[in-house]
Each structure stands twice: as structure tokens, then as C-alpha cells.
Amino acid sequence: MAVRALRAAIQIDADDRDELLAATREMLEELLRRNELTSADLISLWFTATPDLTSEFPAHAARDLGLVDVPLLCAVEIAVQGAMPRVIRVLAHLETDKPRAELKHVYLRGAVNLRRDLST
DSSP: OEEEEEEEEEEOSSOOHHHHHHHHHHHHHHHHHHTTOOGGGEEEEEEEEOTTOOSSOTHHHHHHTTOOSSOEEEEEOOOOTTOOSSEEEEEEEEEESSOGGGOOOEEEGGGGGTOTTTOO
16 A cells, blocks of 8 residues: 545635635545545645635544544645635545556636646
């Protein structure tokens, strides 16, 4: 079994706690679904949020989904001038037998513009 990493991102309309949590859950559910993963496959999740998102920790949504034994970390994305606003990102470390080329990164809503090459 190999250790692999997956990326996902989602853009939200406003810094609203309920919207942030719902969007983060949507992003995580889609990441798990597209890659046929369960919490047992996950090693850790590292969330970042752009500096304009301060209403809640994205990791809270992961706990709401039942990822209670997966180590989680939240950080602020660096503030680059002109960067896309209101974006939540996650870097998921996992164990899988799938080769890297078969893994599906997830970019939702406006975040598809971050990596059109990886968006489906």
C-alpha cells in the first residue's frame, strides 16, 4: 500500500459559518466519493483557507462528517495579491493501492479555475 496525496478546493460566496461548513462538507464528500475512499484510508487532512475566511475552521466540517480519528490541521493560505478570494483547500494524505494517475483531485465551484487541468 502506498502513501498518496490528493488536493481539493472550493470557493464560497461569503464568509458565512454555515456556508463555509456546508461547502467544506461538499468538497470532502466529493473527494471521498470520486476516489472511493473511507475514513480508514485517510492518514491526515491539511486545510487552508484564504485570509478572508475567518468564520469557522474548515476542519470542523470534517468532524461533522464523522472523521473523528483522522488528524486535521487548519492554516491560512498566503495572501498573494490578485489571488482568488474565499477559497477553502485541503491536502489529503491517504493509503491506497491506486497509482497516482488514477487519483481524482476535486475543484468545485469557482475553484475549478485554479486547476482546469485537474477539474472534471
